[in-house]
Amino acid sequence: MGERWAPIGLSVLLHGALVGVLVYGYFQFRRPPPPLHALAIDATVVSQSALDAAHRATNPPPPQPAPPAVAPPAVEQPPPPVPTTHQAAAQAEAAQAEKAAKAAAAAQAEAVQEQAAAKRVAERQRAADEAAREAAQEKAAQAKAKAAQELAARKAAVLAQVQAKAAAAAKAQAAASQADLQRSINAEERLDAARANGAMSTWAAQIQARIQRAWIRPPSAHAGLECTLDVTQVPGGDVVNVKLGSCNGDDAVKQSIVDAAYRASPLPAPSDPSLFERNLEVTFRPTD
Amino acid sequence: MIKELPLRARWYAVLLCFAVLPGLASAQLKIEITSGVTDPVPVAIVPFASTGGADNGVDVAEVIQSDLEGSGRFKAMARSAMTSTPSRAQDVQMATWKAAGNDYVVVGRVTALGGGQVAVDFELLNALTGQQLANPRFTGTAAAVRDAAHRCSDVIYEKILGIRGAFATRIAYVSVEGSPPAQRYQLVVADADGANARVILESHLPIMSPAWSPDGQWLAYVSFENKRSSIYVQQVSTGTRRLVSGRAGINGAPAWSPDGHKLLVTLGGSAGTPNLYVLDLGTQQLTRLTEGPSIDTEGVYAADGQSVYFTSDRSGGPQIYRIGLEPGAKPRRVSFESAYNARPRVSPDGTKLAMVTQDGANYRIAVQDLASGTERILSHGRLDASPSFAPNGAMIIFSGIEGGHSILQRVSVDGQTSQRLRADSADVREPVWAPFAH
Numbered sequence: 192m193g194e195r196w197a198p199i200g201l202s203v204l205l206h207g208a209l210v211g212v213l214v215y216g217y218f219q220f221r222r223p224p225p226p227l228h229a230l231a232i233d234a235t236v237v238s239q240s241a242l243d244a245a246h247r248a249t250n251p252p253p254p255q256p257a258p259p260a261v262a263p264p265a266v267e268q269p270p271p272p273v274p275t276t277h278q279a280a281a282q283a284e285a286a287q288a289e290k291a292a293k294a295a296a297a298a299q300a301e302a303v304q305e306q307a308a309a310k311r312v313a314e315r316q317r318a319a320d321e322a323a324r325e326a327a328q329e330k331a332a333q334a335k336a337k338a339a340q341e342l343a344a345r346k347a348a349v350l351a352q353v354q355a356k357a358a359a360a361a362k363a364q365a366a367a368s369q370a371d372l373q374r375s376i377n378a379e380e381r382l383d384a385a386r387a388n389g390a391m392s393t394w395a396a397q398i399q400a401r402i403q404r405a406w407i408r409p410p411s412a413h414a415g416l417e418c419t420l421d422v423t424q425v426p427g428g429d430v431v432n433v434k435l436g437s438c439n440g441d442d443a444v445k446q447s448i449v450d451a452a453y454r455a456s457p458l459p460a461p462s463d464p465s466l467f468e469r470n471l472e473v474t475f476r477p478t479d
Numbered sequence: 480m481i482k483e484l485p486l487r488a489r490w491y492a493v494l495l496c497f498a499v500l501p502g503l504a505s506a507q508l509k510i511e512i513t514s515g516v517t518d519p520v521p522v523a524i525v526p527f528a529s530t531g532g533a534d535n536g537v538d539v540a541e542v543i544q545s546d547l548e549g550s551g552r553f554k555a556m557a558r559s560a561m562t563s564t565p566s567r568a569q570d571v572q573m574a575t576w577k578a579a580g581n582d583y584v585v586v587g588r589v590t591a592l593g594g595g596q597v598a599v600d601f602e603l604l605n606a607l608t609g610q611q612l613a614n615p616r617f618t619g620t621a622a623a624v625r626d627a628a629h630r631c632s633d634v635i636y637e638k639i640l641g642i643r644g645a646f647a648t649r650i651a652y653v654s655v656e657g658s659p660p661a662q663r664y665q666l667v668v669a670d671a672d673g674a675n676a677r678v679i680l681e682s683h684l685p686i687m688s689p690a691w692s693p694d695g696q697w698l699a700y701v702s703f704e705n706k707r708s709s710i711y712v713q714q715v716s717t718g719t720r721r722l723v724s725g726r727a728g729i730n731g732a733p734a735w736s737p738d739g740h741k742l743l744v745t746l747g748g749s750a751g752t753p754n755l756y757v758l759d760l761g762t763q764q765l766t767r768l769t770e771g772p773s774i775d776t777e778g779v780y781a782a783d784g785q786s787v788y789f790t791s792d793r794s795g796g797p798q799i800y801r802i803g804l805e806p807g808a809k810p811r812r813v814s815f816e817s818a819y820n821a822r823p824r825v826s827p828d829g830t831k832l833a834m835v836t837q838d839g840a841n842y843r844i845a846v847q848d849l850a851s852g853t854e855r856i857l858s859h860g861r862l863d864a865s866p867s868f869a870p871n872g873a874m875i876i877f878s879g880i881e882g883g884h885s886i887l888q889r890v891s892v893d894g895q896t897s898q899r900l901r902a903d904s905a906d907v908r909e910p911v912w913a914p915f916a917h
Contacts, residue, residue, distance in 0.1 A: 391508075399510050407582075408515035410873070410893070411641040433608075443641025446605070446612075450582055451515070453607035468508040475512045 394461035401459060402473060406451035409443040414477055416440050418448050422471040426464075428457035438475075448475050517895055519554035520639055522547065523581040523606075526558065528566035528588035533597045535621040539589060539628040546632035546646040546672065549889070550873070551896020553639075556581055568602040568611055577606040585635060595620055599627040603635055612638045625674065645871040645915070646671055651689045651698055652878075652887060652910040654678075665905075666700060668715055671869070671912070673887065673900040679715060691913045692735050699723070699733035699742060710744060712760070723760060729753050732777050737784040743768075745776040755789055757804070768802065769810065775800075777822050782829025788813065790821040797821045799834055814847065816854045822865060826872045827914075831892070833866040833875050844877050846892060857894045867911045868892075876900075878908045 418438035423431050433452040438445050452473065461467055524547070527539040547553035556579065565571045566588045576584045587601025596618055603613040613634050617627035626647060633644030650673075654665040666680035666689060680686060684703040691698060692712075699712045708730045713720030724730045729747035736743065740760055747753035755768040755778045769775040773793035780787055786803045791810065793800070799814035799821070814820035819837035826833070829849070836845040836856065844858040844866045860879035867876050872892060879888050881899065885906040890897035 395508060395510055398508075399512060402510065402512050403514050404516060406512060406515035407518050407520050409640045409642075412515065441641045443637075443639060446639070447515075450605070450607050451512075454582065470507045471510055472507050473510045473512060477515065478513045 390461060390463045391466050394459070394466060397459040398455075398471065402451055402455045405454035406475070407447055407454075408477065409441075409447050411441050412444050412447065412475075412477055414479055416444065416475065416477055418445065418475040420448055420452055420473040420475065422452045422473050423469060424456075424458050424471065425469070426460075426467060428460055430456035430458065451475075517893070519548075519552055520583065521554050521556065521581050522583040522585065522635070522639075523556040523561065523576050523579070524585045525561065525564050525566065525587075527586075527599070527601070530588070530590050533591040533621070533624075534589040535597070535624045537624040537628065539587065539599060539624065539631065540585070542625060542628035542672075543585065543632045543635065546629060546644075547635060549672065549898055550636065551891050551898075552636070568604055568614070571604060573604065573606050573609050581606050583612075583635075583639065585631075587631065589624060592618065597621050597624060597627075599624065599631065601631050603638055625670070629670065629672075642873055643871045643915070645869040645873065645912075648870055648915060649695070649913040650867075650876060650887075650910050651679075651691065651913065652907050653686050653689065654905040654907050655885075656905040666698070667907075668698075679713065679718060680720075687909065688732050689909060689911050690733050690735060691911055693737055693739045693914055695913045695916050697739075699735065701731050701733065710742070712742075723763075724758060734779045736780055737782070743778040743780060743787060745778065755787065755802075768804070779823055779825055782825055782827065788823040788825060788832060790823065799823045799832065813849075814854075815852075816845070816847075820845075824866050824868060826868050826892075827870055828872055831868075831872070833868060835864055835866065844875060844890065846875070855894060857890045857892070858888070858897065860888070863888075865909045865911075869912050870915045876910045876912050878910060 416439060418440055419436035421432075421434040421436060423433075425431050430452055433449050435445055435449055438448070440448070458471075524540045524544045526541075527534065529539075544555040548555055560579065562575065563570075563572070565586050567586060571584055571586055573584070582605070584604045584606050585601055586604070587599065590598050590600070592598050597620070598616055598618045600616045601614065602611055604611050615631070615634055617630050619627060629647035632646040636642065636644035636646070648671045649668055650671055651666065651668050654667050656663045656665075662683060664682045664684065664686040665678045666686050667676050668679055669676035679698070680700070680702070682702060682704045684706070685701075686703075687701040687708075689698050689700040696716065697712050697714055699710060701708050701710055703709075705725065707725075709722055710724040710730045710733050711720050711722055712733075723742065724733075724744055724746070726746055727748060728751070729745060731753070732743075732745040734743040735741070736757075742758045742760060744756050744758050745753045746756050746765075752772055753774050753776050754770065755775050757766040757768055758764075759766075768778070768787065769789070769791070771793065773791050775789055775791045775793075778787050778789040781801070784804075786801055786808075788799055788801050789810075790797050791800050792798075793810070794812065796818050797820060798812055800810040801813050802808050802810040813823075813832065814834060814836075817836045817838065819842070820834050822835045824833045825831070826846075832847045832849055834845055834847065835842055836854070838845075838856055841861050841863075843856050843860060843863050845854050845856045847854045857875065858877060858879065860881075863877050863879045865878050868874075869876065874889050874891050876887060876889050878885050879899075880886075884904075885908045887900040887907050887910050888897060889900065
């Protein structure tokens, strides 16, 4: 039993290790972002801050918006009151007063109007200033955006370059690992072939001969028949289980095939006990 | 860990696993079987139990054993080697029978059912796998026990070989006793193994060419009882018969159409040479099939009923030809292997043609594969004649000369096995195997 499990265990371990290495190696490449240092890439390492610094050096900072110019208030002061003679006429004075009052009122009204006008002018000026400032801000923003765009584009270009190189490297690596896999498969096949050329093939031929002698072919077992049988044997060659797989024959053929496996029991033993295989896949494919 | 991987990476992981799996599976050793043997299947047929003489003196197991061994496909265990004689499946120690080299074990019993009826039950067991393959019951009168035994043989044969058994069928043949002029001709019907022979017609003048109707109820034959050849059809069970062709000249070699409504016959007017005709049994209408000065005879329908094989000397010696039934059809030669080929008979599946062929100084039974044209000589006698296929196509019955007598023999279509049926003192000739009873 131990002799039989050792090669199987070894084989499983070997395959497992191979798969593990392949899977791990492969995933190392696939994990973003690519660890650039691990790859043989002919590229400069570029960081975001370095990119920003470089950008600042070649492009002056965007103009700050100018503070709004404060225009002097264009409000006219009311004219000073005109002095009058006391006696000359109270009426005149009164009239004067009235006139003055009127004038004052008028002046006041005028002043109010002028104030309002001044205010409007001021407001207009403020709006204009505001618009100018906004325009300036917009322009500045546009400039900044353009700069950012350029920066982004440049960064993207650099990144793409880096990624392309990384991808190429990953592809090369994948191809290399595929080649490795193929090489190990080939090695396995060569090993199989080597085994098949030796004691294994001798043993298989002995089993084949024994089952062929044990197979009583029913008349309906024509050429073109193809049936598979999974035969389980135990050390010593006793057939302990027979399971019919696909079979294009009739019931009698199927039965004869199962019977053949049991009739052939016990099966011959391999010259090298370590070659013993518990499970046989027997294909019935008569050629005549 | 695998959850952190992108979906595609997980896919690659799965694919890689699959790529490696076949490597692990190759631990299974692969064997290819390209040939087998045609050894007989070893089988133990345990003597059947019988209560109160229910078996009517028939040793059922012996009949089965004789049937199976006679087919060449089975080898039965000697009774003397049996250490027990179970009659039921549950009493069979499978390992013991397997250890004795048997692949299959047959156990059974005959029981009286009352009212003169008996039942024959058996179990067919696979000693290798331990499975029970069949457990049929056949009932009938005590006189039918032997027939039931043949039916048991049919079941066993079919279960193990995949071909319907033909043991419970019948044969007919002509028996001739005495020497001229005091000869006695008998038309005999018997079981396929030659047992249960009974005479259905007797004459002091020749009886020839019996032919079974497709339903197995009637025999057509040629009788010279009226001092010249005439063709009759006779119901086997009742003996009822009628004359269907008593024309001037030759009336010979009747053969039934597959539908049973017509007879192919050879007729030769007193002036002319024999030619083939189709006789409608319902209307008595006669249709000529072949023309010319050559002898055309021994016609037989192809399996599909669309054409006819016959013997003709149109090329000099006797050879087999085939002609379509449509008007104006021209015969085409079928046999080429020898200077003499005659008495064609078509296998039930229509794929083979049996004939008598000249093999050096001998006449033997040959079978031609109709698709390939290849021929194979099956018999080894000096003067073998009258081949007839079993209804399952597995064997051919024929007559041969042994010890100066004509006897009945059988050969498997693959030529592997042959045997003689028990012969009486009489000459037995022209055996014809009946179709399956419907």
